[in-house]
Structure formats: C-alpha cells, structure tokens
Amino acid sequence: MAAKVSPLAGKTVDPNSLVNVPRLVTAYFAGKPDPAVATERVAFGTSGHRGSSLNNAFNESHIVAVSQAVCDHRRAAGITGPLYIGIDTHALAEPALVSALEVFAANEIDVVIDEHGGYTPTPVISHAILTHNRGRTDGLADGVVVTPSHNPPEDGGFKYNPPNGGPADTDITSAVEKAANAMLENGLKGVKRISYDRALKASCVHRRDYITPYVEDLANVVDMEAIRSSGVKLGIDPLGGAAVHYWQPIIERYKLDAKVVSDAVDPTFRFMTADWDGKVRMDCSSPYAMARLIGMRNDFDVAFANDTDADRHGIVTRSSGLMNPNHYLSVAIAYLFAHRPHWGRDAAIGKTAVSSAMIDRVASKIGRKVVETPVGFKWFVDGLIGGSFGFAGEESAGASFLRRDGSVWTTDKDGIILGLLAAEITAVSKADPGELYQRLTAELGAPFYARIDAAASPAQKALFKTLTAEKLGMKQLAGEPVAATLTKAPGNGQSIGGVKVITANGWFAARPSGTEDVYKIYAESFVSADHLSKIQHEAQAALSAMFAAG
Numbered sequence: 292m293a294a295k296v297s298p299l300a301g302k303t304v305d306p307n308s309l310v311n312v313p314r315l316v317t318a319y320f321a322g323k324p325d326p327a328v329a330t331e332r333v334a335f336g337t338s339g340h341r342g343s344s345l346n347n348a349f350n351e352s353h354i355v356a357v358s359q360a361v362c363d364h365r366r367a368a369g370i371t372g373p374l375y376i377g378i379d380t381h382a383l384a385e386p387a388l389v390s391a392l393e394v395f396a397a398n399e400i401d402v403v404i405d406e407h408g409g410y411t412p413t414p415v416i417s418h419a420i421l422t423h424n425r426g427r428t429d430g431l432a433d434g435v436v437v438t439p440s441h442n443p444p445e446d447g448g449f450k451y452n453p454p455n456g457g458p459a460d461t462d463i464t465s466a467v468e469k470a471a472n473a474m475l476e477n478g479l480k481g482v483k484r485i486s487y488d489r490a491l492k493a494s495c496v497h498r499r500d501y502i503t504p505y506v507e508d509l510a511n512v513v514d515m516e517a518i519r520s521s522g523v524k525l526g527i528d529p530l531g532g533a534a535v536h537y538w539q540p541i542i543e544r545y546k547l548d549a550k551v552v553s554d555a556v557d558p559t560f561r562f563m564t565a566d567w568d569g570k571v572r573m574d575c576s577s578p579y580a581m582a583r584l585i586g587m588r589n590d591f592d593v594a595f596a597n598d599t600d601a602d603r604h605g606i607v608t609r610s611s612g613l614m615n616p617n618h619y620l621s622v623a624i625a626y627l628f629a630h631r632p633h634w635g636r637d638a639a640i641g642k643t644a645v646s647s648a649m650i651d652r653v654a655s656k657i658g659r660k661v662v663e664t665p666v667g668f669k670w671f672v673d674g675l676i677g678g679s680f681g682f683a684g685e686e687s688a689g690a691s692f693l694r695r696d697g698s699v700w701t702t703d704k705d706g707i708i709l710g711l712l713a714a715e716i717t718a719v720s721k722a723d724p725g726e727l728y729q730r731l732t733a734e735l736g737a738p739f740y741a742r743i744d745a746a747a748s749p750a751q752k753a754l755f756k757t758l759t760a761e762k763l764g765m766k767q768l769a770g771e772p773v774a775a776t777l778t779k780a781p782g783n784g785q786s787i788g789g790v791k792v793i794t795a796n797g798w799f800a801a802r803p804s805g806t807e808d809v810y811k812i813y814a815e816s817f818v819s820a821d822h823l824s825k826i827q828h829e830a831q832a833a834l835s836a837m838f839a840a841g
Contacts, residue, residue: 297569300579309559310444312382318344319386326475335468339450341439349447354387358394359482360470373401375419375434377411379533379600382558383447384437396490397483406498410533412601414705415505417456441574441598444560457672457702506540512700513711515545521718525549526594528584530573534601575605576688593717595710602704603688606713611725616688617647622724625653634681634697641671641683644787645800645813652735662782672702739816739823744809751838752803755789769825799830
C-alpha cells in the first residue's frame with residue numbers, strides 16, 4: 292500500500308507541534324544511551340550516525356565515541372592532514388560540534404572549523420578536502436559533517452568523509468561503528484577528551500573562511516558569466532539550511548539577478564510547510580515541503596532550493612513547477628555533455644539502480660556509457676575523482692559533476708552547483724529545464740515513475756539477502772517478457788540489496804527499508820500510468836508469493 296498523505300501536508304506547521312529545542316539539547320547532554328538496546332547503539336551507515344536525543348539515539352556519548360573512533364581510524368590509516376568539520380542548522384549540530392572538538396583536540400588532530408562559527412554545507416567540506424589533497428601523497432585531509440540531511444528538526448547526524456572527499460565506504464563505517472559501540476559498552480573507556488574552552492584555545496584547532504574559496508571556484512564548474520550576462524532572474528530558498536550564508540556572496544561576486552527568498556535560520560524550522568506525513572522535513576524534492584517556493588514560480592525564470600546540508604537540490608520552473616528529480620537529472624545530463632567540450636570522450640554517466648531509465652535513453656542519444664550502481668553516492672566517488680564519470684546522480688535529488696576542464700569538483704553530492712546549473716541551462720538554452728524535459732520526452736518517450744512502500748516483517752526483509760531470479764520466478768511483467776532479473780548492479784557487480792526486473796518498456800526494483808518494517812518498490816513505465824500500476828501490483832504479488840514460500 293502507498294503511504295497515505297496527511298491532511299497537514301503542504302500547510303504551515305502548527306506552532307504547538309514544533310520541536311522543543313531546550314528539551315532536545317538537554318536530552319543530548321543528560322540522556323545516557325544503553326548499548327544493550329539496539330536503537331540506542333551507534334548505527335554508522337553510509338550517511339553516518341543519525342537519530343534524536345529524545346529517544347537516546349543521538350547523545351553526547353554517541354558523538355564522543357564516534358569522534359574517538361574517527362581519530363583511531365585516522366591513525367591506523369596514516370591520515371595526518373587537517374580534518375575539516377562543518378555543521379548544518381539542526382539544533383543538535385552545535386552540541387555535537389562541541390563534543391567532537393573536545394575529543395579531536397584531546398587527540399591533537401589538526402581540525403578546521405568555520406571562522407565565524409557558522410554553517411558549512413556538505414559539498415563545501417568535500418571541496419575543501421579535495422582542494423587540500425590535490426597533488427599530495429601524504430599529509431592528506433579528511434572531514435566530518437554534523438548533519439542528518441533533510442531529516443526532521445529533532446534529529447542529529449554525524450558523517451565522516453575520508454581523503455577521497457566522498458561518503459565513507461562500508462569498510463570504514465563498519466569499523467568506526469564497531470569501535471564506537473565498544474566504547475559505549477565500556478563506559479567510554481579509551482575516549483580522550485578535554486574541556487571545550489581548552490579545545491578552542493588548542494593550537495591544533497584552526498578557524499577558516501570556508502565561504503570564499505568555494506564561491507571563488509564556482510566559475511570553474513558552472514558558467515557563471517553566461518548566467519550573469521543573460522540576466523536570467525533567479526529565486527533561491529536555502530530552506531533555513533547550511534547554504535544560507537553562501538548565496539549572497541555568490542550573488543554579489545558574480546553579479547547575478549537573484550533573490551534569496553528567505554534567509555531565516557530557526558532550529559524549529561517553523562517557516563517550513565509540512566511534508567507528506569505532516570512532519571517537518573527539509574526535503575527539497577517534496578512538493579509539500581517546497582510549497583513556498585513553488586508558489587513563487589512565476590516570479591522567477593527559474594528557482595531552486597537545497598536541503599539542510601545543501602547536498603540535495605530542488606528545481607522549480609515556470610513551465611512545470613517543482614521538477615521530479617529524475618526529470619532534472621535527465622535534462623542536466625543532456626545539457627552538460629553537449630556543453631562541456633573539455634570532458635573526456637569516454638566520460639560516463641553514473642546512475643543508481645532505482646533511477647529513471649530516461650537517463651539510459653538520453654545516454655544512448657548522446658553516445659555516452661551508463662554505469663549503474665547500487666543506491667549510495669559512495670559508488671560514484673572513484674569515477675568522479677578519476678574523471679571517468681562526467682556526471683553522477685541519484686533519484687533522491689543528489690548529484691555532482693566535473694569541473695569544466697574535466698577534473699574533479701566534489702565527490703559528495705552538491706546541491707548548490709545543481710541549482711546554478713539550472714540557471715546556466717536556462718541562460719544558454721533560452722528555455723527552462725522543465726521545457727527542455729518536455730522536448731526530451733517528445734523525442735524519447737515519456738516515463739511514468741513512482742515509489743511506494745509495502746509492509747514487510749523483519750524476517751521478510753531478510754529474505755531479500757537470499758533473493759535470486761530463480762526464486763522470484765518472473766517470466767512476464769505487465770504483459771511484456773522479462774528481459775533481465777538483477778540482484779547485482781550491472782555497473783560494478785555489487786549487490787543492490789534487493790531485486791530489479793526489467794522489460795522493454797518498464798521495470799521495477801524492490802529493496803527493504805533499513806529503518807522501517809517496509810520494503811520499497813520503485814517502478815517505471817514508458818507506456819502509461821495504467822501500465823505503471825500493473826507493474827507495481829504484479830511486483831507486489833510476486834514478492835508476496837516469495838514471502839509466503841519463505
């Protein structure tokens with residue numbers, strides 16, 4: 292069954308339902324997680340450790356343990372350069388930064404923080420790491436971003452980026468998680484820590500202007516002069532996130548005709564409209580969370596927003612309103628490979644297994660290879676560093692691409708450059724990305740895409756690990772013969788954590804949720820909405836039969 296949309300979705304949030312920030316911060320310091328309880332342990336996935344202090348899932352003990360584990364990992368890996376750290380605007384970001392600095396300084400790690408104690412987007416940390424490491428073989432830098440991404444205001448997050456600048460791979464995150472939980476179990480034995488006051492005064496803690504180097508470098512990845520000279524009118528909504536103090540310097544440096552529609556920062560995020568389930572969530576790909584900017588679509592030639600750590604983008608056009616992320620990725624790919632002559636002839640397109648097949652059709656049209664990977668931006672890191680990927684993106688509105696000269700820009704998602712790219716596309720093409728997508732569908736076909744969630748017990752979710760084409764046994768899907776049934780991504784041979792079934796004009800992919808008792812079904816049809824519905828129902832029926840068979 293698809294999730295039911297709340298009657299509160301898209302509406303201004305009731306002040307009485309906003310998070311109690313003092314209570315949240317108090318719980319961060321006062322709460323004592325019990326490592327014997329699964330939900331109170333460190334769970335360091337590819338997006339870091341996330342949770343709320345209100346249920347003992349993100350507390351001081353977690354952060355000092357994870358920070359010490361990162362210090363120990365650096366020593367074991369021989370990482371001796373600076374550790375760049377940034378925070379977003381969630382209420383738990385500041386307390387977690389305090390805890391982390393107390394540990395990093397005690398371990399004499401050269402740690403770099405924002406010079407004004409401000410906010411730093413995820414892509415800026417990736418950019419700083421790669422800029423420092425360019426041409427180096429030792430003294431390499433890495434980084435930490437304190438963010439739960441677009442999650443609700445009561446959540447906190449803490450993620451680690453190694454010297455490649457991208458999300459840490461499973462080997463690293465598993466080791467950090469294991470070490471941090473061992474410290475929790477032993478009463479934080481092994482954690483080195485000094486007071487916050489001493490940490491701020493320590494010679495190993497450095498303050499840096501993160502904004503200027505990133506802003507000045509933007510012209511090397513986006514054609515800022517084309518945007519300026521065209522006079523295209525831009526609307527920008529940081530959604531109260533970490534990019535909030537970056538946009539005005541960008542506008543002023545490049546003399547853009549742009550307006551930041553709101554520069555408000557409030558840890559309750561009271562200015563947001565509720566997401567599909569009635570919760571506050573800074574998801575720039577959600578039409579409910581983006582109601583404010585969508586309502587301004589006619590005021591600008593193109594408008595865009597970022598989530599709280601600015602690694603995601605939401606593009607709003609006059610022609611089509613908020614663009615589906617898959618639609619914009621298709622337009623961006625078609626445009627970039629036609630307007631980046633210095634990219635390598637063999638530069639490919641990185642996409643995840645659950646992203647639109649429209650990307651494959653665009654790639655075929657422009658003569659570029661597609662490398663399809665499991666979900667997770669970590670799979671794109673090596674390709675972006677080496678220049679073998681010109682563009683890499685996910686259906687969840689996260690992407691990055693190479694500099695104009697074909698060298699690496701970031702190896703983590705960068706929602707800032709994806710927004711500016713929409714401005715460049717509009718300026719150069721004399722049409723907004725929504726109009727360009729309609730041209731693509733007129734030529735290549737119009738896809739119907741959706742994701743739904745279906746109930747699944749923990750035992751049923753576990754069955755995905757042993758799923759094979761033979762066990763699923765699908766020969767037909769929505770009236771078409773099955774061309775392929777995949778459990779591994781064709782681009783790199785890694786497990787997709789589920790299954791993907793493909794026909795000539797449609798496909799579905801199913802994966803278990805990591806946090807809820809549901810599995811996710813992604814499906815697409817190039818025939819019709821009815822055909823998409825048939826794909827979804829037959830997918831659920833086949834998976835239900837597999838569950839029944841055990």
